[in-house]
Amino acid sequence: MYLLAKPSQFPEWIATVAFYKAVQIVEAVFRSKGYSNCHDHVSRLAILKREPFRTLHTDYRPLYSASLIARYLEHKCDESGKLEAYSTFTDYMSSQQVIDSLIRKRLVGLEGIALQHFLDEDCKTNLKKIHVPDLPVVA
Amino acid sequence: MSSGEAYDGRGDTNYRPQRQTRAADFVRHWLNTMNDTTLPSQKTIQLVWDDDLSQVTVTPQDKDRFTIKMRTAVEVLQQSSKREQFESQFNLLVATLVRWIEENQDKISKGYITLRDGSFAFIVVRSECRYDDEFEDALSALDQTIANDVDLDLIDINVMALPPVSDDAMSGFLDPRVNFLVSPHVGSKGPRKTGKSKPRRSNVSAG
Numbered sequence: 001m002y003l004l005a006k007p008s009q010f011p012e013w014i015a016t017v018a019f020y021k022a023v024q025i026v027e028a029v030f031r032s033k034g035y036s037n038c039h040d041h042v043s044r045l046a047i048l049k050r051e052p053f054r055t056l057h058t059d060y061r062p063l064y065s066a067s068l069i070a071r072y073l074e075h076k077c078d079e080s081g082k083l084e085a086y087s088t089f090t091d092y093m094s095s096q097q098v099i100d101s102l103i104r105k106r107l108v109g110l111e112g113i114a115l116q117h118f119l120d121e122d123c124k125t126n127l128k129k130i131h132v133p134d135l136p137v138v139a
Numbered sequence: 140m141s142s143g144e145a146y147d148g149r150g151d152t153n154y155r156p157q158r159q160t161r162a163a164d165f166v167r168h169w170l171n172t173m174n175d176t177t178l179p180s181q182k183t184i185q186l187v188w189d190d191d192l193s194q195v196t197v198t199p200q201d202k203d204r205f206t207i208k209m210r211t212a213v214e215v216l217q218q219s220s221k222r223e224q225f226e227s228q229f230n231l232l233v234a235t236l237v238r239w240i241e242e243n244q245d246k247i248s249k250g251y252i253t254l255r256d257g258s259f260a261f262i263v264v265r266s267e268c269r270y271d272d273e274f275e276d277a278l279s280a281l282d283q284t285i286a287n288d289v290d291l292d293l294i295d296i297n298v299m300a301l302p303p304v305s306d307d308a309m310s311g312f313l314d315p316r317v318n319f320l321v322s323p324h325v326g327s328k329g330p331r332k333t334g335k336s337k338p339r340r341s342n343v344s345a346g
Contacts, residue, residue: 042256045297049286057283062275065299073301074308085268086302093270101272 007136008095012070015089015098018107019067022060025110025127029056029117052117059110066093066102099135183251183313184208185320188237195233205319212317215254218293225293232285232294236261236321239281246274248303250321252296254314259296261321262312268302275300 003014026044027037033052038044041064048057075087086092093101111131118124184205189196197205209226212218218225233252240250240263249264263278265271282298285291301312 040256042258042295042297046286046295049283054283058276058279061279061282061298062272065275066270068299069301072311073304074311075304086304086308091268092302097270101270105272 004099004132004136007099011093011095011098012089014095015063015070015093015102016067018098018102019063021130022063022107022110025114026053026056026060028123028127029053029114032118032120032123055113056110056117059106059113063102063106063110066098103132104135183318183320185322186233186252187322188234193234195230208317208319212254212259215317216258216295221293228291228294232259232291232296233319233321235281235285235288235291237323240321241323243274243277244323246271251309251313251318252321253312253318254316255297255312259294260312261296261298263298263300264304264309265300265302 003010003017007014023044026048030037030047035047038047045057045061045064047053048060069092070089073086073089073092108131111127115124115127118127182204184197184201186205187196188194209229212229213222213225216225236250236252240247246266247263248266251260251262251264253260253262261281265274278298278300282296285294285296301309
């Protein structure tokens with residue numbers, strides 16, 4: 001919530017936190033279906049790509065990908081010193097796109113699919129508690 | 140070469156030899172060259188899918204490096220006991236990725252196969268910098284298709300798209316031990332670039 005108050009100031013962090021929220025939701029879904037928790041990204045992705053979780057994967061993977069770019073893609077000039085197309089994370093994804101594509105579409109979409117997977121009412125209630133209802137509009 | 144030329148700069152078009160070149164100049168030039176050159180251990184092998192041969196091909200000079208990198212992949216991914224089957228599946232994987240690249244070629248600059256976190260990774264470098272929701276959906280669909288393909292059951296691969304970046308920035312996402320640049324067909328069935336003759340390839344059967 002703190003980061004969302006200033007979306008244009010910390011888009012990389014919003015992307016990263018959105019992904020890790022998705023991780024927690026996916027892990028809760030796994031538990032509710034009797035799966036063990038995953039301790040690394042590769043094993044989690046391997047489960048998500050297969051039924052009955054493929055629809056979760058469609059929203060989860062872009063969140064993972066964007067968080068990797070936000071954290072690890074460094075801008076470097078090429079040998080001629082010419083600037084590349086990517087210089088900062090906002091060249092890739094504007095603050096508004098972080099809100100619209102990553103959170104409103106992917107994360108909220110993933111929350112909706114997770115709700116369908118949960119059989120336990122407590123899980124559904126807890127997920128609704130952490131849902132962010134009012135997303136900001138970037139000025 | 141005259142006796143005054145200590146170094147003829149062979150193979151280096153930027154180097155202009157001068158008479159009485161001092162040893163220090165040579166060393167400085169050599170060090171600069173080393174800094175600018177990709178180390179052999181980081182060399183990316185270009186894989187081309189050949190429709191006519193139904194197999195992956197590489198240029199003759201890359202044949203040995205390809206074999207070494209494949210062996211490394213087999214070891215890292217712990218597939219030594221099913222090596223032949225694994226290499227056949229790798230062949231099929233490259234064919235699948237090449238077809239996907241061709242279907243999306245207007246949005247793609249390059250595609251690499253490398254290792255990441257103990258599995259293969261298919262890293263697509265986009266031609267545009269901006270995030271594209273539709274492209275990400277297409278990439279997720281590819282990922283799911285490969286994961287659910289019974290003929291690729293030994294292949295564990297994750298996919299991701301990067302915006303266009305320099306090779307230097309790209310290197311952070313590529314494992315120096317195993318990285319292949321995947322290129323479209325040279326065979327008759329697939330589209331081929333016009334105005335260029337078919338390159339001479341060494342047939343390296345992955346199967």
